[in-house]
Amino acid sequence: MAYQKFRGDYLFTGTTLLDNKHVLVTNEQGVVKDIAPIAEAGEGIQTFEGILSPGFINCHCHLELSHMKGLIPEHTGLVPFILSILKQRHATEDEIFAAIQQADEAMFQEGIVAVGDISNNALSFAQKQNSKLQYHNFIEVSGFSPAIAQPRFEVALEVYNTFKTHFPNHTSLVPHAPYSVSTNLFGLIDALDSNTLSSIHNQETPDENEFFFTGDGSFNLLYETIGVDIKQFFQPSGKTSLQTILPLISKPKKLLLVHDTFTSQGDIDLLKATPSSIQQTIFCLCVNANLYIENKLPPIDLFLQNNCEIVLGTDSLASNHQLSISSEILTITQNFPHIPLQTILQWATSNGANALGMDNQLGSFIFGKKPGIVNITNLNKQGNLTTESNAVRIL
Numbered sequence: 324m325a326y327q328k329f330r331g332d333y334l335f336t337g338t339t340l341l342d343n344k345h346v347l348v349t350n351e352q353g354v355v356k357d358i359a360p361i362a363e364a365g366e367g368i369q370t371f372e373g374i375l376s377p378g379f380i381n382c383h384c385h386l387e388l389s390h391m392k393g394l395i396p397e398h399t400g401l402v403p404f405i406l407s408i409l410k411q412r413h414a415t416e417d418e419i420f421a422a423i424q425q426a427d428e429a430m431f432q433e434g435i436v437a438v439g440d441i442s443n444n445a446l447s448f449a450q451k452q453n454s455k456l457q458y459h460n461f462i463e464v465s466g467f468s469p470a471i472a473q474p475r476f477e478v479a480l481e482v483y484n485t486f487k488t489h490f491p492n493h494t495s496l497v498p499h500a501p502y503s504v505s506t507n508l509f510g511l512i513d514a515l516d517s518n519t520l521s522s523i524h525n526q527e528t529p530d531e532n533e534f535f536f537t538g539d540g541s542f543n544l545l546y547e548t549i550g551v552d553i554k555q556f557f558q559p560s561g562k563t564s565l566q567t568i569l570p571l572i573s574k575p576k577k578l579l580l581v582h583d584t585f586t587s588q589g590d591i592d593l594l595k596a597t598p599s600s601i602q603q604t605i606f607c608l609c610v611n612a613n614l615y616i617e618n619k620l621p622p623i624d625l626f627l628q629n630n631c632e633i634v635l636g637t638d639s640l641a642s643n644h645q646l647s648i649s650s651e652i653l654t655i656t657q658n659f660p661h662i663p664l665q666t667i668l669q670w671a672t673s674n675g676a677n678a679l680g681m682d683n684q685l686g687s688f689i690f691g692k693k694p695g696i697v698n699i700t701n702l703n704k705q706g707n708l709t710t711e712s713n714a715v716r717i718l
């Protein structure tokens with residue numbers, strides 16, 4: 324059997340950053356056979372500048388919004404952003420399909436091997452069936468008025484069943500956000516037994532917590548604008564948004580909390596203290612989208628101090644200039660230079676694969692897995708990413 328051998332300035336295994344004295348050995352199909360010391364690796368080694376890493380896992384994307392690239396201005400805050408999405412998300416199906424295909428291919432080139440993708444409809448289904456990427460589909464439902472819980476759930480269930488036919492183990496039905504899902508709708512979602520992995524947009528703006536604490540803030544403008552009279556059914560809970568909705572999610576074994584820009588120590592303490600069937604709570608950071616929408620970054624040091632499990636996402640092209648995990652890594656290293664690159668690369672690879680339930684094949688260079696290989700180039704002298712860095716899929 325023919326082997327392929329790869330050596331970089333650094334070899335990241337999925338958990339550990341090794342130096343250039345290690346060689347990755349795979350078979351012809353890219354299945355990992357060994358990490359060998361250079362002295363024992365023999366001939367025919369392909370050498371690369373920079374880091375070799377397992378393929379990246381993008382845990383949060385909205386492929387179906389790819390046609391909205393560049394449409395929404397930056398730094399407006401979340402509520403004006405959502406109103407712009409609602410106003411401008413419509414386009415012809417051909418435009419939407421073309422943008423989905425382009426974004427899917429760009430992610431592949433950039434070294435992403437798997438995506439946790441939010442779907443409000445089935446427009447991305449055809450592309451995903453033929454994609455070189457693997458997908459976990461989060462079929463998302465929203466509706467803040469209790470009166471529309473049942474019809475909204477039924478529409479989402481139809482999309483969910485469509486995706487289930489092709490992705491039986493990688494489709495979930497999930498709530499959009501605490502401020503957009505009624506207690507009734509949370510109940511319908513939670514009753515779905517097959518939902519072992521869930522996801523929710525969490526604490527993306529300070530107004531989200533304010534809305535639940537006091538009932539004030541910009542979410543009133545959102546509901547006024549879309550004509551929903553929230554006084555009929557909404558009472559502020561006097562708690563943060565996360566603390567309010569956590570008891571409504573009981574079935575899933577794993578929960579991805581996406582954004583977490585305004586998550587506090589109190590929220591983390593509550594997550595640890597609350598008896599729940601949720602065995603794994605995962606913080607999914609989308610830093611470039613946070614800068615785009617709110618011009619704020621999540622409290623990453625707080626998550627590290629609490630040993631929280633972290634993964635990375637790009638969010639959509641409506642709130643990001645590119646769907647690139649290496650660009651997310653760069654933004655984190657620029658703003659949190661004390662966090663070792665090895666730690667951030669683990670979020671981007673093995674942690675992501677574990678979160679999406681794909682770690683049997685992806686996320687690390689372990690014997691028998693086929694995780695893809697990405698080459699990150701143009702590092703600085705300290706071995707960190709620079710604005711010149713590129714990530715290129717080499718296998």
Ligand SMILES: [Zn+2]
Nearest residue numbers: 385524638639
């Ligand atoms: Zn999102």
